[in-house]
Amino acid sequence: DTGVSQDPRHKITKRGQNVTFRCDPISEHNRLYWYRQTLGQGPEFLTYFQNEAQLEKSRLLSDRFSAERPKGSFSTLEIQRTEQGDSAMYLCASSSGTVANEQFFGPGTRLTVL
Amino acid sequence: EDKVVQSPLSLVVHEGDTVTLNCSYEVTNFRSLLWYKQEKKAPTFLFMLTSSGIEKKSGRLSSILDKKELFSILNITATQTGDSAVYLCAETNFGNEKLTFGTGTRLTIIP
Numbered sequence: 525d526t527g528v529s530q531d532p533r534h535k536i537t538k539r540g541q542n543v544t545f546r547c548d549p550i551s552e553h554n555r556l557y558w559y560r561q562t563l564g565q566g567p568e569f570l571t572y573f574q575n576e577a578q579l580e581k582s583r584l585l586s587d588r589f590s591a592e593r594p595k596g597s598f599s600t601l602e603i604q605r606t607e608q609g610d611s612a613m614y615l616c617a618s619s620s621g622t623v624a625n626e627q628f629f630g631p632g633t634r635l636t637v638l
Numbered sequence: 639e640d641k642v643v644q645s646p647l648s649l650v651v652h653e654g655d656t657v658t659l660n661c662s663y664e665v666t667n668f669r670s671l672l673w674y675k676q677e678k679k680a681p682t683f684l685f686m687l688t689s690s691g692i693e694k695k696s697g698r699l700s701s702i703l704d705k706k707e708l709f710s711i712l713n714i715t716a717t718q719t720g721d722s723a724v725y726l727c728a729e730t731n732f733g734n735e736k737l738t739f740g741t742g743t744r745l746t747i748i749p
Contacts, residue, residue: 557737564741567681629674
């Protein structure tokens with residue numbers, strides 16, 4: 525499978541715990557994006573990497589959220605001290621950086637905070 | 639701030655009908671408009687539009703962009719139950735790399 529992959533697919537955690545999600549982009553894509561989607565809404569942008577550099581961060585990305593892409597390949601998104609409001613689908617996308625910026629999405633990680 | 643508005647929010651039609659989904663946008667320094675289909679998982683890419691008046695077509699689905707009036711439509715002809723999904727519209731601009739999505743149109747096809 526050469527698409528975007530994410531792990532885990534589902535995560536249930538208790539409020540206050542830390543969680544970490546992983547995204548593996550399409551291999552030749554140098555751009556990687558994280559989005560969050562809640563029920564009935566379209567995905568909302570969180571952050572963007574070009575290779576290993578984090579170039580954009582949304583104001584939605586509070587201090588409890590951190591993302592890395594250490595070698596310019598896979599990325600991790602960590603949420604510290606989770607809150608019930610963090611419950612959502614976390615989507616990763618990648619693109620090759622063409623002018624029109626066509627992004628391809630992974631299957632997502634569904635986070636439930638109890 | 640960029641804005642994308644989709645209409646209708648939901649639509650129920652019978653199998654075989656033709657549907658038109660609408661997407662209007664407000665964006666500074668427009669780059670592209672994209673359509674995605676989302677079933678019970680991640681969005682699946684359908685079309686990317688950058689030029690006005692040029693129709694993109696894939697099977698029973700087609701889409702066109704009007705950059706003067708700032709909208710796009712997605713047409714689905716001879717609908718099938720497998721077309722039931724949420725259809726998302728998103729735009730990009732040259733100022734950043736993110737996609738700005740609308741809330742989507744939930745399409746339900748009744749057999």
